[in-house]
Amino acid sequence: MKIAIEGCAHGELEKIYGCIRLLQKRRSFELDLLICCGDFQATRNTDDLSGMAVPDRYKHMRTFYKYYSGELLAPVLTVFIGGNHEASSHMQELPYGGWVAPRIYYMGRSGVVRFGNLRIGGLSGIYKGHDYDRGLHECPPYNPASIRSVFHVRSLDVFRLSQVKEKVHVMLSHDWPNGITDYGNKNALLRMKPFFRQDIESNRQGSNPAMELLSLLKPDYWFSAHLHVKFAAVVPHADGTSTRFLALDKCLPRRMHLQVLTLPEQLDGDKLLKYDPEWLAVLKQTNHLLSVTNTNCYLPGPGGNERFNFTPTDEEKQEVKTIMTSLTNSPVKEIKLEIFTRNVPVYNPRQARGTQRGPVINPQTVKLCEALSIDDPVQVIMGRTGREMLPPWDDNRAGPSSSFEPVAGPSTPVVSSTPNRSLSLILPAPVQPSETETIVIDTTPRSSGLFEEVAGQREINTPCTQSNARSEPAASYVERPKDSEESGNSSVVSTPQVSGRRTFKRRNEAFYTTHDQHGELGGSMDSPF
Numbered sequence: 001m002k003i004a005i006e007g008c009a010h011g012e013l014e015k016i017y018g019c020i021r022l023l024q025k026r027r028s029f030e031l032d033l034l035i036c037c038g039d040f041q042a043t044r045n046t047d048d049l050s051g052m053a054v055p056d057r058y059k060h061m062r063t064f065y066k067y068y069s070g071e072l073l074a075p076v077l078t079v080f081i082g083g084n085h086e087a088s089s090h091m092q093e094l095p096y097g098g099w100v101a102p103r104i105y106y107m108g109r110s111g112v113v114r115f116g117n118l119r120i121g122g123l124s125g126i127y128k129g130h131d132y133d134r135g136l137h138e139c140p141p142y143n144p145a146s147i148r149s150v151f152h153v154r155s156l157d158v159f160r161l162s163q164v165k166e167k168v169h170v171m172l173s174h175d176w177p178n179g180i181t182d183y184g185n186k187n188a189l190l191r192m193k194p195f196f197r198q199d200i201e202s203n204r205q206g207s208n209p210a211m212e213l214l215s216l217l218k219p220d221y222w223f224s225a226h227l228h229v230k231f232a233a234v235v236p237h238a239d240g241t242s243t244r245f246l247a248l249d250k251c252l253p254r255r256m257h258l259q260v261l262t263l264p265e266q267l268d269g270d271k272l273l274k275y276d277p278e279w280l281a282v283l284k285q286t287n288h289l290l291s292v293t294n295t296n297c298y299l300p301g302p303g304g305n306e307r308f309n310f311t312p313t314d315e316e317k318q319e320v321k322t323i324m325t326s327l328t329n330s331p332v333k334e335i336k337l338e339i340f341t342r343n344v345p346v347y348n349p350r351q352a353r354g355t356q357r358g359p360v361i362n363p364q365t366v367k368l369c370e371a372l373s374i375d376d377p378v379q380v381i382m383g384r385t386g387r388e389m390l391p392p393w394d395d396n397r398a399g400p401s402s403s404f405e406p407v408a409g410p411s412t413p414v415v416s417s418t419p420n421r422s423l424s425l426i427l428p429a430p431v432q433p434s435e436t437e438t439i440v441i442d443t444t445p446r447s448s449g450l451f452e453e454v455a456g457q458r459e460i461n462t463p464c465t466q467s468n469a470r471s472e473p474a475a476s477y478v479e480r481p482k483d484s485e486e487s488g489n490s491s492v493v494s495t496p497q498v499s500g501r502r503t504f505k506r507r508n509e510a511f512y513t514t515h516d517q518h519g520e521l522g523g524s525m526d527s528p529f
Helices: 014-027 048-049 066-069 088-092 153-164 186-192 194-201 208-215 276-287 314-328 363-372 378-383
Strands: 002-006 033-036 078-080 098-101 104-106 110-115 119-124 170-171 223-225 231-236 242-247 258-261 274-277 450-454 458-464
Touching: 014 066, 014 194, 014 258, 048 088, 066 098, 088 242, 088 378, 098 363, 110 186, 119 208, 170 208, 186 194, 186 314, 274 276, 276 363, 314 363, 378 458
Parallel strands: 002 033, 033 078, 078 104, 119 170, 170 223, 223 242
Antiparallel strands: 002 258, 098 104, 110 119, 110 274, 231 242, 258 458, 450 458
């Protein structure tokens, strides 16, 4: 099985897929799966742009909308987690994951899925201690505070992942686990990013909950992004196993943003994306712990009078399998592409600016929540405040539009003031994707130097000097200084800036800079581990 790992996508799907096609053509292999580590930016229209926590000058549509509208089809199955630069209103429609376009799957706030025999876990968002214990109180349209807090990791997300006991092979997080720099070449990292030093030395860089999960789950691999630099580490565990950590850059020419791994054949299985019964059982058994209040809410632990261990029993997992057999008409088979349907208008380039809208019903979430008898946080908020969610967009209306004008009628599902478990909804007619490409696995050894033997697994490490069929001069890409709390979400074409003394706002200094210390990170083909 060959999988590719992408760092921060920042909406540049067309370039990422172009880079993959180029690699496949040059090296005569084909990928089975692409995994993206956040800042995916699944913006369907300009309304989604208005819900992103970035300065206006970074609010660009990029190319995801082409895959949402059906203009383009992803050439490889793509799975991603959320970061801090997302279309948050879109992501909130799918708190437990779902398809955002044919062949493109979001893992939800936290989650576990299976691809063949490969088990993948993910934790979306970034860690901020002041929001960690709060409930999921955010709901579109956002105010200046909630537009940022909506992508902050919550304790419930981590608690649910901590209940998983079956082997997780790959874990994803957007920000790095705290202290991970102690297990890699910290000096080389600081030469590239000297402004990391203060946060590293004060132990303030990265996510404490992510490191706790790394120590608990002991995955074979942990992949991250966020800091726009490549960094590898190996974390040993007391039981003799180890976790290989790799952070990747963002999608720019000559930047180390893509890593290809060849995994053992025993993980191949049927190479279908599937629900994970253990994870669904965790969601079902912990539903009562969901809070939608903007206050601290603490989770159960030892010493109390209530259950605190929610690792599913065999009976609980079997119950979920029975439910999902009924839902999918097959024994927990693949998450079918046919369940994807557009629920908001596609991008209209004639509308220059969007507007934040209220939450929109996503049939995928409704169907899963009803099957498992769990709650959609946004629908609970809406029910408690007596508001109604917008019905899905009628995809049969003439012409795309980014102006959301749902038509009320007897067949239009509208949420009442009760939580979603009482909602009955018939799924719209499915959108049939194009015929799936045949995946051919290349097992031929290479001697070109691009493949490196690491612990019995072949890897490709590419700076991707071309982001599509045409080469792009890397010198034309520079980063503007950031004035937001987290990194900017795009690059701009510009002339090289005159070198001089760099200044930073303190809140940005630990993460971003106008230039890399050593220019662009192209040319290295060394093993990341």
